[in-house]
Amino acid sequence: MKSLIRSLRILEAVAQHQPVTVGEMTKLFGLPKSTVQRTLVTLAEAGWLRANRRDTTRWEIGARVLAVRPAALQGSSLFVAAREPMLRLRDRVNETIHLSVPDALQCMVVVDRVDCDHAVRTFHAIGDTSPLHATAVGRAVLAYLPKQDVDELIARGLEQFGDSTPAGPEDLRAELKRIRTDGYAVNRNQFRPGVCAIAAPILDEEGTPLATVAISMPESRYDEARLREWGRMVADTASEITGRRPGT
The missing domain is CATH 3.30.450.40 (GAF domain)
Incomplete structure (x- = not known):
């Protein structure tokens, strides 16, 4: 349940601050970089997030949200x-x-x-x-x-x-x-x-x-x-x- 809540909060944060980097999200949540990166990748694989087309190091909301x-x-x-x-x-x-x-x-x-x-x-x-x-x-x-x-x-x-x-x-x-x-x-x-x-x-x-x-x-x-x-x-x-x- 904690993992799900964390994922939802990260999704909300990306929506609010997009496009954002892993480093920016790490500072925002005070979590290990590996944890944030893993969550972002998981959300991207599910279609909720995607890499920004101009800067692939940044993340933004994907088609699944639409x-x-x-x-x-x-x-x-x-x-x-x-x-x-x-x-x-x-x-x-x-x-x-x-x-x-x-x-x-x-x-x-x-x-x-x-x-x-x-x-x-x-x-x-x-x-x-x-x-x-x-x-x-x-x-x-x-x-x-x-x-x-x-x-x-x-x-x-x-x-x-x-x-x-x-x-x-x-x-x-x-x-x-x-x-x-x-x-x-x-x-x-x-x-x-x-x-x-x-x-x-x-x-x-x-x-x-x-x-x-x-x-x-x-x-x-x-x-x-x-x-x-x-x-x-x-x-x-x-x-x-x-x-x-x-x-x-």
Whole structure:
């Protein structure tokens, strides 16, 4: 039990002071360096923590925290601002609508979902993660990140999940330019076979992407002739959510 309590306190401290080093945590808790290091590694292996992408000697909160975040998120300004517009968008298109947030450049995490009433529909569990370069929600974020972040993601290598996944640097950059022009991103079988999505970013006052809202559907209901219409609707929904957030 003492070990569990210590781990939780270290997790809380990382969340408060991130990104932090082992040495900083050792001083904070007055514990042996080996104990702190072992706890951090264990939490990282479970997905609760991860090494900072710019300085791997520092630790920060990982995707697992975002996976359990929705319950807490329900009281947040983002969740409150997004819920009603998501419901209205679902009613207009009768497809699954989901809200996702980025975990730095690691992945996108689904934090809320509104289901349609079709017997056959896409399903995204709360807490599901997906790569940025291969999905509409991820590219909607990438399109509004600084160039150096995109370059960093490309330098890591772009995994190809299907024949249509943009795995080449120039292909990805061209797609991000199109997203900035059109205001929405499109995924047609680029991550999961048979799954299509149209997504738009929710931006803060400085234009930084905080989250994305997306329409998701089986490929059997994807209609290229309606893409512009769907794109406008999801972009308008994202803009409405942005405007409903306090301080905007």
